[in-house]
Structures are given as C-alpha cells and as structure tokens.
Amino acid sequence: MSVFFKKAERKNAKLRLALAGPTGSGKTLGALLIAKGIGGKVAVVDTENSSAELYANVMDFDTANIQPPYSPKKFIAAIQAAEKAGYNTVILDSITHEWSGVGGCLEMVDALGKGKFKGNTWGAWSEVTPEHRKFIDAMLHSSINIIVTMRSKMDTVQVDAGGGKKKVEKLGLKAEQRDGIEYEFTTVLDITHGDYYAIATKDRTGLFLQPEQITEQTGIKLNQWLSSGSADAAINGNQYLELEALMTQAGVDIEKYCIKRKLNSLQDVRQQVFEETCSSIRKIIDRNTQSNQESEQQLQQEQDALLDDDYQKALAAIQNAQNENDLQYPAGYFKGSKYEQNILNACQAKMDMEGWAA
Known part of the structure; x- marks a missing residue:
C-alpha cells in the first residue's frame, strides 16, 4: 500500500490521567476535583466500599460500586456503561484492584496455574495477559475522559553494604499495577502523603513542570489543553472502529478507499467528514439490503412459479400412474412444500381408485 505524509498536528483529545499514591494520600478527592474542573457529567467506578x-459535598457525581472478583472484564463493562450513559468523565477508583485485588489478574493467573495449566504459570499468563490488554485498550479507545487511581507502595532493593552484609535501599513509590502501566497515560501524577502535592512522573501536556497541589483549577487547565488541538483532526479510536465496521458491512474496499483519498489508513479520516462519510456508507448498506431483499423476493416468485408448474405436471403424472411405485416420486418431491398435502391426497385417491394397497 502507498504511504502518504501529512502535516503533524495535535487534535482535540480526551484525558487519560493516572493518580498514584499511598492509601490516604487524597487520590479520590484529587480525581474528583480534576473532573469538576473539566466539567460535564462525572461517574465514579468505586472499588473502595463506597469511599x-x-x-459528595465536593461536586455532583454518580457512582457505581463494583464488588469482587475484580476481573478486567468488569472494568471494561463499567467503562462501556459510562460511555453509553453519556458521562463526560469516568473515574476508576482504583485500578489496583484489577491487577492485585480479589479476582484480579494476579489471582486469575494463580488459579489458572494451579488448575487448568497444572503449575505452568506461563500458560496461565497466556490467557490473562490478553484480558488485561483488552482493559487497557478500553481505556485508550474510550470516547470519554478517563481518570484512574492507583495505590502505591514503597519499592525497595537489597544492595551490598560491604563486609558481606546487605542493606535495604528505598527506590521510591511504585504503583501497584502491571509494570509499564504509566506509559499508557497522557499524564501520571504521584501524590505525596500528607501535603497532597502532585509530582508528574510522566507528562505529555507540559503543564506539570513543578509540584503542585491538586485543585479544581488543575482540571480547568487540563481541559483547556485537551481542547486546544485542531478541530479538524483525525478521527478517534472509537470512530475508526465504527467506520471500519460500516465499510466492511457495505463491502467497501478499504485499501482502495484510502489510496483514492491519499490516506495511510482509515485513522487519517478527518473529524469534519466523519458523520457525512458514515451516513453515505449507511445509505450503501440500505441500498444493498433493499436490493438483496428484492432479489430474494424475485427469486422466491420464480421458484413459486416453477413449483406451480411442477404441481400441475405431478397431478397429471399421478392420474397416469401405472402402479403404486409411480407415486413415490411426486410424494417425495413435494415433501415440505405448500402442495405436500394435496399431492398426498391425490396419491391416496389414485390408490383407492385402482385398488392398490396403501
């Protein structure tokens, strides 16, 4: 396939933010304040016993409490429910449970390793990793803002202290989730215990160069950054999947479609033409459906006409039958058709008239 280059541009985006910190560091409150600053309807997926x-006095929001097992599928369903309900932001509090909670990924691996895979944890991971990946993809491709919280704990390592002795050194706080989870987010803020200050350990926005206290203003400036991209940027992940599904259903050759419009892929389709493109493809699907229905109707009419003709010929053949064996073919041919009973009645009348045994 041909490759086409286009000017790089940042499009309007949806937030993918992670807040990490020890228990009691203010992750939930921080997430709510940021969501309040962003604006719009907010939903909280609560794994912390309705904490x-x-x-509730900070802002208006809706909450859904989820209980163990904390499988990836349960979190995916929560994200999809928030999208369907029209929320602007969903807070997943917390996704640590998806990894190390009751029925989370680690427990899933342990159960599969002891059961289905008879001690082979590598085999167990081959089933659990794709489930975890689907959860990550559900966050990345979501059409709404995603804020997650993650519990952190002190990460330590043993080092040589000399004289054959070892000592423990603190490496800093580490989020309780799969290694590398931070790379999936636009921004990751570590919240320090006690003063509620956030330090960016990863930040693509350029807004968090210095430690700062999380307030509603944090959400306001994040929202401004999210809205500062090109209004005519490329479609998002969910729009791409929708467009791909429609084209597949319509029988559109996606590769030819992209080449004709000098696109590297459907992901380069512009926001401004997305709805118009989808509408055009739906019309193709409707025409194809109508055409198929008309073709099926015409075919059915032709088959009915042939059946009617065969029925008249069969009645004549039954009248001219020389023995009962001659009646077996018409009886079998029309079995299951609208003429089955009529043919059986005609065969029986012929047998009665000729005195053939039933």
Missing part, C-alpha cells in the same frame, strides 16, 4: 461518596 467516593464521602466527597
């Missing part, structure tokens, strides 16, 4: 409701 988010303690902050």
Whole structure:
C-alpha cells in the first residue's frame, strides 16, 4: 500500500490521567476535583466500599460500586456503561484492584496455574495477559475522559553494604499495577502523603513542570489543553472502529478507499467528514439490503412459479400412474412444500381408485 505524509498536528483529545499514591494520600478527592474542573457529567467506578461518596459535598457525581472478583472484564463493562450513559468523565477508583485485588489478574493467573495449566504459570499468563490488554485498550479507545487511581507502595532493593552484609535501599513509590502501566497515560501524577502535592512522573501536556497541589483549577487547565488541538483532526479510536465496521458491512474496499483519498489508513479520516462519510456508507448498506431483499423476493416468485408448474405436471403424472411405485416420486418431491398435502391426497385417491394397497 502507498504511504502518504501529512502535516503533524495535535487534535482535540480526551484525558487519560493516572493518580498514584499511598492509601490516604487524597487520590479520590484529587480525581474528583480534576473532573469538576473539566466539567460535564462525572461517574465514579468505586472499588473502595463506597469511599467516593464521602466527597459528595465536593461536586455532583454518580457512582457505581463494583464488588469482587475484580476481573478486567468488569472494568471494561463499567467503562462501556459510562460511555453509553453519556458521562463526560469516568473515574476508576482504583485500578489496583484489577491487577492485585480479589479476582484480579494476579489471582486469575494463580488459579489458572494451579488448575487448568497444572503449575505452568506461563500458560496461565497466556490467557490473562490478553484480558488485561483488552482493559487497557478500553481505556485508550474510550470516547470519554478517563481518570484512574492507583495505590502505591514503597519499592525497595537489597544492595551490598560491604563486609558481606546487605542493606535495604528505598527506590521510591511504585504503583501497584502491571509494570509499564504509566506509559499508557497522557499524564501520571504521584501524590505525596500528607501535603497532597502532585509530582508528574510522566507528562505529555507540559503543564506539570513543578509540584503542585491538586485543585479544581488543575482540571480547568487540563481541559483547556485537551481542547486546544485542531478541530479538524483525525478521527478517534472509537470512530475508526465504527467506520471500519460500516465499510466492511457495505463491502467497501478499504485499501482502495484510502489510496483514492491519499490516506495511510482509515485513522487519517478527518473529524469534519466523519458523520457525512458514515451516513453515505449507511445509505450503501440500505441500498444493498433493499436490493438483496428484492432479489430474494424475485427469486422466491420464480421458484413459486416453477413449483406451480411442477404441481400441475405431478397431478397429471399421478392420474397416469401405472402402479403404486409411480407415486413415490411426486410424494417425495413435494415433501415440505405448500402442495405436500394435496399431492398426498391425490396419491391416496389414485390408490383407492385402482385398488392398490396403501
């Protein structure tokens, strides 16, 4: 396939933010304040025994409590439910449970390793990793803002202290999730215990060069950054999947479609033409459906006409039958058709008239 270059541009985006910190560091409150600053309807997926409701005075939001097992599928269903309900932001509090909670990924691997894979944890991971990946993809491809919280704990390592002795050194706080999870987010903020200051350990926005206290203003400036991209940028992940599915259903050759429009892929389709493109393809699907229905109707009419003709010929053949064996073919031919009973009645009448045994 041909490759086409286009000017690089940042499009309007949806937030993918992670807040990490120890228990009691203010992750839930921080997430709510940021969501309040962003604006719009907010949903909280609560794994912490309804703890988010303690902050109901901070802002208006809806909550859904999920219980163990904390499987990836349960979190995916929560994201999809928030999208369907029209929320602007969903807070997943917390995704640590998806990894190390009851029924989370680690427990899934342990159960599969002991059961289905008879001690082979590598085999167990071959089933669990794709499930975890689907959860990550559900966050990345979501059409709404995603804020997650992750519990952190002190990460330590043993080092040589000399004289054959070892000592423990603190490496800093580490989020309780799969290694590398931070790369999936636009921004990751570590919240320090006690003063509620956030330090960016990863930040693509350029807004968090210095430690700062999380307030509603944090959400306001994030929202401004999210909205500062090109209004005519490329479609997002969900729009791409929708367009691909429509084209497949319509029988459109996607590769030829992209070459004709000098696109590297459908992901380069512009936001401004997305709805118009989808509408055009739906019309093709409707025409194809109508055409197929008309073709099926015409075919059925032709088959009915042939059946009617065969029925008249069969009645004549039954009248001219020389023995009962001559009646077996018409009886079998029309079995299951609208003429089955009529043919059976005609065969029986012929047998009665000729005195053939039934």
